[in-house]
Amino acid sequence: MCGIIARVGSDNGVDELLNSLSNLDYRGYDSAGLAVVNGDIRPTVVKCEGSIEDLGTRIDGRLAGSVGIGHTRWSTHGPPTDENAHPHTCCDGRIAVVHNGIIENHESLRERLVAAGHRFDSETDTEVVPHLIETYLKRGCDPETAFRRAVGDLSGSYAIAALIGDDDTVYATRSGSPLVLGVGDDEYYLASDVPAFLEYTDRVVYLEDGQLLTVDPEGYRLTTFDGRTLDPSVETVNWDPEQAGKGAYDHFMLKEIYEQPHALRQAIKGRVDPGTNELSLEEFEEGAFADVSDVQFVGCGTSYHAALYGVHLCSNRGIPAAAYLASEYATSQPRISEDTLVVGVTQSGETADTLNALREADRAGARTLALTNVVGSTAARECDDALLIRAGPEIGVAATKTFSSQVVCLLLLAERLARDRGLDESSSDLFAALDALPDAVQRLLDETSARSIAERYSGANSFFFIGRNTCFTVALEGALKFKEITYEHAEGFAAGELKHGPLALVTPETPAIGVLDGPDREKTRHSLAEARARGAPVVAITCDPESVDDVADHVLEVPRTHLELAGVLANVQLQLLSYHAAAMLSRPIDKPRNLAKSVTVE
Known part of the structure; x- marks a missing residue:
């Protein structure tokens, strides 16, 4: 590295x-x-x-x-x-x-x-x-x-x-x-x-x-x-x-959080037409994925969380999909056929564990695709196909804008897979929401209250992040970002699992942060109520603040959008929460201890 x-x-x-x-x-x-x-x-x-x-x-x-x-x-x-x-x-x-x-x-x-x-x-x-x-x-x-x-x-x-x-x-x-x-x-x-x-x-x-x-x-x-x-x-x-410069920002991470509207526009540009519901991924020929039977995603860290998001996007369209930690892929021995598509989710395209997983898949006869940010990266060159996320250079060690761009490109890929396989295409509402997503992120950045909430809970013993479905993957990513740059203990849980063990750790010094705007928002709301009943302060991330009046001490509001994109907006709030918490602790935000950006060793 x-x-x-x-x-x-x-x-x-x-x-x-x-x-x-x-x-x-x-x-x-x-x-x-x-x-x-x-x-x-x-x-x-x-x-x-x-x-x-x-x-x-x-x-x-x-x-x-x-x-x-x-x-x-x-x-x-x-x-x-x-x-x-x-x-x-x-x-x-x-x-x-x-x-x-x-x-x-x-x-x-x-x-x-x-x-x-x-x-x-x-x-x-x-x-x-x-x-x-x-x-x-x-x-x-x-x-x-x-x-x-x-x-x-x-x-x-x-x-x-x-x-x-x-x-x-x-x-x-x-x-x-x-x-x-x-x-x-x-x-x-x-x-x-x-x-x-x-x-x-x-x-x-x-x-x-x-x-x-x-x-x-x-x-x-x-x-x-x-x-x-x-x-x-x-x-x-x-x-x-x-x-590649920091500009007027104090840290690359903050700059890259605020670059997300531009990065998302680049990811979407020329690929979707909300007016006609047309999808154009020029990297692939018409019907290129017609024979794909199943999809396996491999990734590490933040990219693995994006891969988990991708599983939900595929499953929502009737496409069998699974995500694997790249470092565990070879020993997991997933069943592979010539109709399996293995997607390596990797910001740099140089992550050693992900490259090795892709090579293992290639040896087993699978078709491989790199979802990456770097045109000439090893993954882009070695895989059968590549889909670029177009996020521009990301310098901060803690990935931010690349996660958002990865999720959006995984959505486009899942939609293309469904169309090529003859499955029903999504409604025009999704593409309209996708087209509006950069502006929604910008509005969130202009109006966020993440800093004040970070101030309120500075010094807490631990932080729990919960959610369901795609919001669970965002909870995992939120916890990872928090621990990476604050050095404070944070864990992400599926909301339904809170009562199956982790609830034993809940105290008035363990804020519970819930991501609610998914298909099971009401169940996540109940999980937050369970945490609050045991003294935990509750922060809810939602587009509907009034719906959590009785369970949340604080709300990080996000604009209303399509359910499949809600996690992207929630994740931006979690990035800001982590950033401001780390800044208050005077952490070296762009250079967290023991970590580096591109992990090129196993």
Whole structure:
């Protein structure tokens, strides 16, 4: 989950490297470092435990070079220390390497290298790579061959970039972890994710597993691992660079919550016509899903909650569907046929557990589809089909606007599946509500009272979130968001299950937050009454405040909409509740402890 950046140009690029690292710190932020070529026989390395700002202070204008690599770390092997920070070097310091992923055979490689006389300074798996390159250089290999042979010794998942000696070339490759090349006018960038360099160029080349890239000031060359030259296509990313910035907001999370009306418009644009009830998903041919017998969704975290929402949307249309935690999919052994559609719900398209689940489904003969935010992501490229959610870059570690966009696109997918299979299409009321959804979210954002409710219950012992049907999935997501950024205990329950155990935990210090605007709203209302009868303060999220006068102490009101979309509006209120609660506790909202944005390790 670490962030890699490389920059190759003809002028001093240290400021660009530091800025690009700042743009990547949602991928890890416990240590950071740079290595640059500056005329010496070895790259100059500066690294430290702490933030990228700490790294900038340590550099303090004393580092210069036109070619360099950088890294921001999310710890896997060894705690955050100066020694464990990347880049890592070989014995004589002539090779510097940054790495994202996990090298599974690092222990045996380390033993072999130590026996050969190599000295190690860190606890990381990464450090074996520069020593391997050094070994092959000493055997007479040229730098590219040494890099190629060193990588051939590795097993696991990795994205690697290396500097070798005083050469102004960056060597890079990937296997299971993302790398994308940015092609500028007079410089080149290499990063784990596009936002790293988006303000410098929007032209990109997505690397595939097993490809080797060399970049110098004269250009770049992409080859297969056996040396065959490739001619990759250069794509243009249609993200606005300003979208990757924080603007006037205090946090990326708040900015991205308020971007949801725009993100939803993008998700819907050109895909639905409320006037004619037409649905157009140009990614798929007419009747593309006519043979689908059942749908299996896989995802992690917030994306898993969106997948659960998708199950309800499919079931409502008579389509057999189930959702699986991607990390458990292989051991769950669901029955798969050639008519099974397996949908990977993944914001980044790079989540390791989800990719592995999709690959397992592909091996079993299923058709695969990636529901993702990133055009050139691994999931989008590897799956049989892809449906983009079009949410724009999301930098905050806690996902917000991507959940809303995922749910809307899952609704469109479920509707298309139903139509292709000859099932009754939904009424025009749904598409009219979908068309009005962005404005409804904007109205909610303008009128919300989430901050005052967060103030009222700051300091509570625990928070319970409950709901039924799609509102249960929103309750799960609300609890996840709350615990992610406040560090306070929160749990989501199906409302009907409250009385089957969790009610034992209810006290006057455990607010119960109920999402009511689903098909079983009255039953959820009864569950809230049970909690209140035992002293719990109750917050109700509903479009009909008067209906909960007798059970709710506070109401977070949402605009009235179609039942299948009510959860989207309720979720925005829960995002705001979590945000304001975390802000009052002075939590690092965009960088919650121990977490990172794109989980590219299992």
